[in-house]
Amino acid sequence: MPVVDGWFTTEGGEFRLLGTCCRDCGAVYFPREDAFCRAPGCAGTELAEVPLSRRGRVWSYTDGRYRPPAPYPSDPERTWRPYTLIAVELAAERMVVLGQGAPGVTVADLAVGMEVEVVPGVLAEEDGRTLTTWHWRPVPGEAS
């Protein structure tokens, strides 16, 4: 099950992040805004769901060498495996979206400006459920 409902979709066989777009001013929001546009001076209240760009360029990156606190779903009995966090600039939306790097992607594999793509991922197993999420992964051929 998705870790959050309505943030991504696999409809049509293609995995995409889902944002919303103000019908009045065109501002794009992720995580989604469904009630009001946040642009000052815009009275927009109609926000349409839009899939975000599949690819973007690395704005910055870091990693988590220590287990984050709850509510991050992680079994404290298991050995902690660091993961990367990648902030990705989407050219069309002109915004930066944060996400975890795909398993196996380390900071040594990343560079600011590198092209990455969004892929479906598994966040954790929790209470017998598989929590799904989005991951950023270097576009094949871009990895250093």
Place this chain on the structure above:
Amino acid sequence: MEYGTKAARAALADAGLEWSAIQSVVGANTVRCGYPGQVAGATFAKALGWQGARVTSVYAACASGARAIDTARAQILSGMADTVLVVGSDAAPKGFFAPAGGGRPDDPDWLRFRVLGATNPAYFGLWARRRMALYGDTAEDFARVKVKNAAAGAANRYARYRSPVTAEEVAASPVVADPLRLLDICATSDGAAALVLGSVETARRLGMARPVRIRAVSSVSPTHPRTALDLPDIATDSAPPGSPSPIRSGPPSRGRRTRRRVLDRRICRWPRCTTCPPPWSWSGTRTWGCARPGRAPSCCARGRRRRAGGFRSIRAGVLRPSGRRFRRRLSPRCAS
């Protein structure tokens, strides 16, 4: 609460004022486990003994102290009060700041922990890496801030950490959020600070020849669209369609530090304390016009930021009977 009460009593004694003479208390709400707790203005007013003062509580994360001072200043300038006690305290467990328990899927701060495990140091790490790519900052630049802060702590008998730290010790500490190491990031800690602020007339009445004056307090919101990634956001706003992207990504030109970037001009609108980890505090240096974008590390290297007190940052004054200038660090939690 006990820390704050002690700080408040010390500030009152320092100012030469009785608690009963305080007309207003402004409390900077504490952060407990990442969220404002119950330790606010009324808590201190009660702990010091109810005496009928006006009570205000403000919360602005690590800018709470600045906001509390700004609120007190506005009350004094409006004539609402002549004497104001500003007090804040903080208590945090070891380890990462974390949300309080319970599920809150409509809370962005809860969501960033839930979905990404994005701790505060992770955001500092993102900014650090971004600066390295954009301006050529180095791990050594970041370490110098710790060396500077530790030197200040060693000179402050109220500091939690009073040992000088070398750049080698920073480099030998474990990485927490690449490229930042344990000694680069803030230690969660317990502490308090209190100030007594008063009108010019009050200072005169108390016989202060040269009272410390607050020239300005600046803490404002960013402007939409916010296109730099801030804690605790999972994404930025989108820049307007058709406009050039204000976000500079892509590899910077090699071998030289770029002086003027839109990025730094935008991020410096965020209120922050100047002793936060280097990537953020350096962006804050632009707020007060202390350094051009990307230049803070070199200023630090030359010693201009060796001590917070010598830096043109927010200064707050405790009015002393002797009239001597006295500055107190705003946030002991960040003193390390």
